Amino acid sequence: MNVEISDVTRRFGRTQAVAGVTLQTGRGVFGLLGPNGAGKTTLLRMMATVIPPGSGRVRLLGRDPGEYGPRREIRRRLGYLPQNLGYYPGFTVAEFVEYFALLKEMPPGRVPQAVATAIERVDLGGRARAKLRTLSGGMLRRAGIAQAIVNEPELLLLDEPTAGLDPEQRVAFRTLLRDLGERATVIVSTHLVEDVGAACSELALMDAGKIVFQGTPDELTARGEGTGAAGDAPLERGYSAVLAAARSATAAA
Amino acid sequence: MTAAPTAQVRRRAPRATSTVPRNAVRLLRVELRRNAMPWILPLIAALFWFDSYRPSTGAAPLYGLRTFWNMGQGHTIIDFGPFVAAVAAWMGSRDGRRGLADLVTATARPRWAAQLATWAATAIWAVAAYLVFVGVMFAMYAHQNVGGAPPWWWVAVGSCAVIAFSAAGFAVGAYWPSRFAAPVTAFGAFLAMALSSQEGFRSASGWALILPTNSNGGFDGNAQTDGGIFYPWVPDLPIARIMFLAGIAIVAVSLTGLPARAGGQRLRRAAAVLTLAGLASAGTGIWLASTARLSARGGMVIPALHDAANDAPIAYTPVCGHAAGIPVCLNPAYGRWLPDVTAALAPVLAEVAGLPGAPVRATQVAAAYPSGTGGPPQAVTLGGHPPVLRLSLGLLNMPGPCGFCDGPVATSQFAGQIRLLFASAFAGVGDGLGSPVQQAVQAALLQGAGIPFAAQPKLIAIVKPGPDAGPSAQPGPATGPVYAAARRFATLPAAARHAWLAAHLAALRAGQLTLKELP
Helix, strand or coil: CCEEEEEEEEEECCEEEEEEEEEEECCEEEEEECCCCCCHHHHHHHHCCCCCCCEEEEEECCECCCCHHHHHHHHHCEEEECCCCCCCCCCEHHHHHHHHHHHCCCCHHHHHHHHHHHHHHCCCHHHCCCEHHHCCHHHHHHHHHHHHHCCCCCEEEEECCCCCCCHHHHHHHHHHHHHHHCCCEEEEEECCHHHHHHHCCEEEEEECCEEEEEECHHHHHHHHCCCCCCCCCHHHHHHHHHHHHHHHHHHHC | CCCCCCCCCCCCCCCCCCHHHHHHHHHHHHHHHCCCHHHHHHHHHHHHHHHHHHHHCCCCCEHHHHHHHHHHCCHHHHHHHHHHHHHHHHHHCHHHHCCCHHHHHCCCCCHHHHHHHHHHHHHHHHHHHHHHHHHHHHHHHHHCCCECCCCHHHHHHHHHHHHHHHHHHHHHHHHCCCCCHHHHHHHHHHHHHHHHHHHHHHCCCHHHHHCCCCCCCCCCHHHHCCECCCECCCCHHHHHHHHHHHHHHHHHHHHCCCCHHHCCHHHHHHHHHHHHHHHHHHHHHHHHHHCCEECCCCCEECCCCCCHHHHCCCCCCCEEEEECCEEEEECHHHHHHHHHHHHHHHHHHHHHCCCCCCCCEEEECCCCCCCCCCCCCCCEEEECCCCEEEECHHHCCCCECCCCCCCCECHHHHHHHHHHHHHHHHHCCCCCCCCHHHHHHHHHHHHHCCCCHHHHHHHHHHHCCCCCCCCCCCCCCCCCHHHHHHHHHHCCCHHHHHHHHHHHHHHHHCCCCCHHHCC
């Protein structure tokens, strides 16, 4: 298992962002679904070793991120795309990706080829020398994805990766995700259930800091059948049904 | 987006530790390429030109005077410091401002190491620009044939000050990642420089000598014009200041390595040790500066740092001319003024030519500086067997531009000054105004050298102001018993004057004569 999380919590002041999450996953594309404020981003930040958990146990790539040495090893094998991607406006796309390749301590000899490959994979080859300030929102998102995958990560964490991408790019991105998932653990946090349905082999649905469902997209779809839950697609109906059931259970408790 | 890259990247092999420095170099290269410092350099260049270079060209063409303003009073640092600190704060706050803190934190390289690369690029740009600007300024000085040696130690102090400003600004930005960090830092740096300058003007000793804008001792007005001419620039105070500024830089940079997010425990421990080392270095610098004292030959000496090799005079081949048949030799740094000096001396030397106490040659010597006792230094002295006229031109304002005078020094003004000082030395007047008979002989010699009696009181008031002479002190008229005796003596035939002087010179210089004994 590349990701082993058990009973993890995290609080920000009075807000319980993550309330006892247990999750295990290996290679493949894993979707993290949930409404706004469900705790997806906080869980992803903990997996990205940006913040430590308040309690519980996290093991990533067979290592304990609580210790400095193992944490560095994890980070060398990690790709991360935050929800709100910042950027250095004066950097070119190639420099931005190279910068993060170097911060990930890739062997210097491999960096130029890896940068070129990553930029090609997100279809920004023609804009490699363009300054980031000249790019559209979708292109910036792709530059962000390029920096995340430049080191061929074993664990790739993507927070809302398709936000700002046009439909054609989203389709291409899903293909890329499936490809990456063959060799690594890819965790995608998203609102867009169609992304999950198309690319993920397994998913978890979070609400109020907890995982209220974990299974395959088909299993989630099955949960929505015959419930009359809202949604235009079967997966959306499953999503709505699970959320409604979880909330009513919480209200009853 | 392509699902399968044409050239599949192989699984990465375990990282070799030797890749770390190469990786850091590449990182530094990216940071250098995209640093904000070059954007501010045109502004600094303009400021440097108008504030550091142009005012200095009003001073006499000697390094000691030309650099008094821009190096001694630290204007090159004032021009750079606030801007460098502001840009460094901008760069230090970059990740926070741009919302990249999470992304940078999630990488293997410790956050502090990444920050160090950003700071290093900022500091390299700033120091390189400082050295280039100062280098261009010195090249222009060299083109203008400025005499003496450049004060390289003070350039090193300026470079360290620039580094310290960049480090302090970067630390502010790293701890306060706001768009306001840069302007607030610039204002703070400017305020620090202003306060430092004020303290520098006030304090000629003690801890305040550590301030890079304090010119006292290192560049002490006209008393330091011989720095780099007869003796090397004394590096003692610059070394103390470098220790102080380097200490500040180390403390500031190390502070950014203390927070938990900066890196591992070992790295943070190293940052803590460096912080303490920086504090120790800065504190030692302050202590050393407080022990500095002005040496007799000029320049601040710190006993704990002083190297006797720096007291050895600089070898040089003098440039020589003749005045009234007497050889006059100057340091080559003063070569441009040789015609002025010989022209000024010729009439007074002609007045005393052939007398037993008259000088057989004139030579420039390093100025001797007051060390608290013994009265003001003598710019022109006469002594030895055979008598030699020693000229400490470093104590005088030479003809031409004079940055710290009311205006340029006229050749006639300089000539009058030299002639008066020579006549004083010849009559044995010494520090003060001399005895009445010495004053009378001095006046007669000056009259013979072309300075009329009526002009002499004003000249004396300028060259030898009394202890209570203020800016409003008015010289009196050339009347009274002294000038009466002088007029009487001056009207004697030259042969009679010479004969009397030959017979009475020793008694005159010893102050044993009275006015009545003057023929």
